Amino acid sequence: MAAGGAGPAQHQAPNGASVSISNGGGAAAATPPQGSAASTANGAAADGYDSDGYSFAPPTPSTLSMSIPPELAGAIPLIDRFQVEGFLKAMQKQIHSAGKRGFFSKKSVGPQTREKFTLEDMLCFQKDSIPTSLLKISNDLVSRSIKLFHVILKYMGIDSPAIISLEERIEFVEKLYKHTLKRSELRDELFAQISKQTRNNPDRGWSIRAWELMYLCASSMPPSKDIGAYLSEYIHFVAHGATTDADVRVLALNTLNALKRSVKAGPRITIPAWEEIEALLTSRKLTTIVFFLDETFEEITYDMATTVADAVEELAGIIKLSVYSSFSLFECRKVVNGSKSSEIGNEEYIGLDDNKYIGDLLSEFKSAKDRNKGEILHCKLVFKKRLFRESDEAVTDPMFVQLSYVQLQHDYILGNYPVGRDDASQLSALQILVEIGFIDNPESCVEWISLLERFLPRQVAITRAKRDWELDIISRFQLMEHLSKDDARQQFLRILRTLPYGNSVFFSVRKIDDPIGLLPGKIILGINKRGVHFFRPVPKEYLHSAELRDIMQFGSSNTAVFFKMRVAGVLHIFQFETKQGEEICVALQTHINDVMLRRYSKARSGNSVTSQNDVNQAYKPPNIEMFEKRVQELTKTAEDSQKKADQNCHLHCSHVSAATGHL
The missing domain is CATH 2.30.29.30 (Pleckstrin-homology domain (PH domain)/Phosphotyrosine-binding domain (PTB))
Incomplete structure (x- = not known):
């Protein structure tokens, strides 16, 4: 490995130890006083190993805190999670078996220079495969962690004779998700490995690929809380570094934002689909449809990191809904069996958690349809209120009022608000007025009969003759000459609101x-x-x-x-x-x-x-x-x-x- 580093500078530690700190990617070593317990803690030097003029002796946490560069300061509390000594020993064996002379990602400053192996060294770019995991993980996962690093190297295009295609990159990302999505230990290991490949990377192209991979993984499967805290600090340092490459800076900022969101939302349930990964790699958005209860709809955008909360915010902006805290997305499932396909009321609405991923929902819709053999299952996203609150009455936002009306109307037509004949006639007349406005001779309207049937709950309609309903509703409609559509909408809402079970x-x-x-x-x-x-x-x-x-x-x-x-x-x-x-x-x-x-x-x-x-x-x-x-x-x-x-x-x-x- 190769990376720049200045010669060591001497600093005095509080306990009197001489601490060697190198600038850039250089390693740092501390020489504790004789008899200090630190002299044997995690010390590989005790094994008498000396190779190519290097003495490998991982320092204790007390010396690490002073030798670690600023971008790795967040790793100090995690010293016990990294297996510096174990990694060193495994690396020594790998070097010997391969006949190589070293693996540091820094340049030697002379044959007499003696440096000690530190956490900083372990978290430097490495062109060769790793012999073991960076973190202390279960033994049965170590071999998998080594395979993860192989995939990372392939994604970065290291030692590849040809340029890695977009399709190959997507396959590599799918493979990483497949092996780590359901295993938190491996997710932490994966992020430690990718961050390692972004430090002191001698090749700009490789560095960009490593950051791109970090962004893709951080978008939908976050690490644990402690590793996430370290990563956030490290990524923030790089994103705001004065000498950071412009393209790397953009990717680091994107990764930082993605990490904040995924830590809050948690990991995806399903592996992101091919098109989701491709969309993020090519900086484009996918689209899907969200329905309202009156069967109108809007198109929203999403990517592999989009959650329900993100979608609600975007949709509210599209329809100009300024007050939307009581609204959310719902999963609507409706089984269609032959002649029952047009029936209203056999659908099920399931409230969705704000942190649910849109990609997971669409994947679940597809799986549910595939499972329901012998019958057709319609699944769709629906935007509606989670609940009606007393404070709603003070909201004047036109879209808020309209959506509240649509939802209460939907529930009323389903029969969820049992009412008497007088109220039913009045409510039907008001709905017709909202739909077509006032007309002098409503019976001449070609839609009149269909409107009567549409706005009268079926269970109420069968309680009297159709002509009786028609005459009653017409007489009430003709008394509404001076009402506007908005007035009629508000009256409809008020009538339902006064019921003991109104606004439920x-x-x-x-x-x-x-x-x-x-x-x-x-x-x-x-x-x-x-x-x-x-x-x-x-x-x-x-x-x-x-x-x-x-x-x-x-x-x-x-x-x-x-x-x-x-x-x-x-x-x-x-x-x-x-x-x-x-x-x-x-x-x-x-x-x-x-x-x-x-x-x-x-x-x-x-x-x-x-x-x-x-x-x-x-x-x-x-x-x-x-x-x-x-x-x-x-x-x-x-x-x-x-x-x-x-x-x-x-x-x-x-x-x-x-x-x-x-x-």
């Missing part, structure tokens, strides 16, 4: 445990600011409600959700089978937090008014100070919980909701 989000579940025999086997749960509401799915029928203050405890697992709640003053535990338990708990916790914040804000403002009126009060009584302190503590607790809820935090353990005691 709905979940289909199966009963596991019902101690009082109140519920059927299949149930639809509706959750809103008032509590939990239970419906019979077929025929759609409202059964029971539990107010927030009556829900004493709730929790979820991967397959179930439970509520400990009061029914007629008696506590009972109800349990339901569902894969959406976490979403249910998040929705409940969010509404509880909203109530708490509203109550405590009101209490705090009331206390403030009292203080202002009593201008002559010289001090606050201790009980007032204690009250304010308690309010602040509860507010902070509620706000922290709210942040977790908004981020779809994992609520797999039981939620002992002390908050409900204050409702």
Whole structure:
């Protein structure tokens, strides 16, 4: 190996040891005082090995901290994770067997120079294969780590007679993902190896390839927390280095951003598809479609690192939605069986975690379709609200109102909002007005009959003759002459909002445990600011409600959700089978937090008014100070919980909701 390095300069260590530090890629050695324990720690020199005028003696962490160059400072806390001595011994054997004279990535400053092998040396570019892993890993993974380095060398084009094609590079990346994606130990080893190949690399082309590979790996499979911290510090140092090559700087900055995102999101579930890797290598974006509940859609871009949160942000920008914290992407699955293909309501909506990768979702869609033999499974991404909150009523963003209307309309037409005939007629007339505007003679409109059928829930429609519905809706429509489409939309929202179960989000579940025999086997749960509401799915029928203050405890697992709640003053535990338990708990916790914040804000403002009126009060009584302190503590607790809820935090353990005691 070859790299530039100035001669050693002498520095005095705090313990009196003479520390040799070379600039650039040079190694550093510390000579501890006689009798020092450091003289034998990790020391290969004790084996009496001397080759080509070099004395290899890895320094102890105390000397490393002073000999390591700035870009490797982040590795100091990880000294125990690197096997410097083991790597040295294995390298010595490899050198002897190959008849070579050395492997340092630096130039000798003379035949008399004696340097010691350090972590810095081990993390320098190496043209030859490595004999063992850089990190201390399981013995059964060492041979795999050596193969990883072979792939890295091939990707960089070292000793290759021809230029590596784009297709070959993609194959190499796929191979690295295949062997490390599911193994955190090997992921750490891979990043240590790639970072090694970026340091003191004598060839600009090889260096760029190494950084390119680091970027590709960091985009979708992060290292562990400690290795990630070291890498971030190292990459930041290179990206902002005054002498860093311009192309390397761009790749380092891209890698740093990719690493920050992937550390937050975690590793991909599936190996990135060929086209995803190709897109990142060629600096282009792939596209996919996201639907809305009215079957309109928008096209968004993605690459192998794009998450649901990224997609939501991009989509909000495209449709000019300024307030989108309560919106997310959902996976919609719909089984199509012959004549049932046009039926509404047999689709399932599954909320997606913000950190889920779009590439993983699309891969899962394809796998699900392949598994469902004998029936057609439609899978698509849908953009809608996770839940409706009381604060929504103050939002005036036109797109926010429109999307809220579309979602409530969708749920209403599905039959999720059982209403009487009068309300059904009024709601139908309002929807028709939103659709076509006001016209004097609606029956002359060619779409009139189809609009009547479209905007009247099927279960409600069968309760009276079609002509009776038509006459009732026409009479109501004709009274709306002075309403604009926006007015009609707002009236529709207000009517549904006033229902006890209005502005709910709905979940289909199966009963596991019902101690009082109140519920059927299949149930639809509706959750809103008032509590939990239970419906019979077929025929759609409202059964029971539990107010927030009556829900004493709730929790979820991967397959179930439970509520400990009061029914007629008696506590009972109800349990339901569902894969959406976490979403249910998040929705409940969010509404509880909203109530708490509203109550405590009101209490705090009331206390403030009292203080202002009593201008002559010289001090606050201790009980007032204690009250304010308690309010602040509860507010902070509620706000922290709210942040977790908004981020779809994992609520797999039981939620002992002390908050409900204050409702």
